[in-house]
Structures are given as C-alpha cells and as structure tokens.
Amino acid sequence: MKLDSRLMAIANLVRKDKVFADIGTDHAYLPVYLVEKGIINKAIAADLRIGPLENAKDAVVSYGFTEQIQLRLSDGLDNFKENEVEEIAVAGMGGLLISQFIERTNWIKNEDVHLILQPMTHVEELRKTLFDNGFVIDEEVVAEDDDKLYIILSVYYYNDATAYTELDLIVGKLPQNEDNLSKKYLSRIYEKFNKKLVALKNAEKECSELEKLVGELKQWQQ
Numbered sequence: 001m002k003l004d005s006r007l008m009a010i011a012n013l014v015r016k017d018k019v020f021a022d023i024g025t026d027h028a029y030l031p032v033y034l035v036e037k038g039i040i041n042k043a044i045a046a047d048l049r050i051g052p053l054e055n056a057k058d059a060v061v062s063y064g065f066t067e068q069i070q071l072r073l074s075d076g077l078d079n080f081k082e083n084e085v086e087e088i089a090v091a092g093m094g095g096l097l098i099s100q101f102i103e104r105t106n107w108i109k110n111e112d113v114h115l116i117l118q119p120m121t122h123v124e125e126l127r128k129t130l131f132d133n134g135f136v137i138d139e140e141v142v143a144e145d146d147d148k149l150y151i152i153l154s155v156y157y158y159n160d161a162t163a164y165t166e167l168d169l170i171v172g173k174l175p176q177n178e179d180n181l182s183k184k185y186l187s188r189i190y191e192k193f194n195k196k197l198v199a200l201k202n203a204e205k206e207c208s209e210l211e212k213l214v215g216e217l218k219q220w221q222q
C-alpha cells in the first residue's frame, strides 16, 4: 500500500502496537498500510456510509487483513465503546464536523487516547474546540500533495483548559517547526489575512484589530 504525503504524515504519528481507529476511512488506506508495515496489529475502519465501507472491505480482503481490520458503520465515534481504541485518526473531513465528534464523545477525554486530526477546513475552530474541552495539541505537521497544504494535529486529553490567544488559534504549534512546509503554510496564512486587510482598507472600513493581527503574522511572510 502506497500512501500519499498527507496520509503518510498521519501514519507517521501513529503510536506502535496500539488499537487503531480510522474514522471516515473510505478505502481503508491508513489501516491497511499500518498493518502491512507492522505498526499496528488491530484496527477498526469506520465510516458513516455503506459505500465507503465496501471500498474498505475490498482493500482489507485483497490484502488478507480480515483478522486484523474490523469494519464498522459509525457516525463519528458514536458506535465505539470506551477503551476500545487508543489511537484515533480522523482525516479528510471538515474541522467543524471533527469538532462535533470531539464534543459529543466523552470517553476520548482520557489521557491514554491519542487523536490524529486532519481537518480540510476550519482548523481555527477545531483548535478552539480542543482547547475549550481540555485537550492539548502536542504537535502539528504540514503535508503537501499537488501544491495543496494539509495540516495534521496530534492531540491528547490533558484535563485542563488551555489559555489561548487569537493568534494561537490561527497559527497553532506551527511556529515551533523548522521545516519548509510549516514555513510555507504560515506564509500563506499571512497572505490570506493581509488580503482581507487590504480589501477592508480599500473599502475604508474599520480594520485596526485586523491590522494588529497582520502585523503579528508578518514575521512569517516569505
């Protein structure tokens, strides 16, 4: 199984020998790869819909991993029991949907559970949900496929609300990273907010808050 850079970056964060859940698995690429590489030996590939689960079944059967990888219909983590899995990936979905899964799944508030989240949108809102619910982001990674950048959050429950600023929600842990993709991602954030600022200024609208924020983001301009 060959993974693209985005899924490979997620796979690289999975802890060895844990029970793994892939939420919104579609073709079960992640669990198949992880079992094939011997990183995990037991996984649950879950999806909301039958069609993607059929795709997952085809992959699991063709790789001969029916003993190791179970298939499950589940809306988010709703159809999972407490202590069933310790390593959970949620990838390729919107950040608001991922936030909903987090808010309504109490059993993931456990220090032994590791979440690996790859939101396609609304990463700021997802960070806010995590912080407000007692989770900490221990690492953020940027991956690139076809000139599109993806962000991946590695998250644990910490049982404490993290204090954060607006800037923290926007840039997350990325300023700690030394790699070029993180720098490129930060530079794109700067460009996005600067564009908004220019538009507001051209329309002669109030923009002092945004101006301050863009001033802080400017350090990552490339």
Ligand SMILES: C[S@@+](CC[C@H](N)C(=O)[O-])C[C@H]1O[C@@H](n2cnc3c(N)ncnc32)[C@H](O)[C@@H]1O
Pocket (backbone or CB within 6 Å): 007, 023, 024, 025, 026, 027, 046, 047, 048, 049, 052, 074, 075, 076, 090, 091, 092, 093
């Ligand atoms: C774009 S695919 C992502 C597949 C894979 N995780 C990846 O990142 O390449 C999104 C998948 O999430 C599933 N999905 C959407 N809403 C879901 C929900 N509420 N619970 C579980 N799976 C969901 C879809 O059926 C689809 O298979």
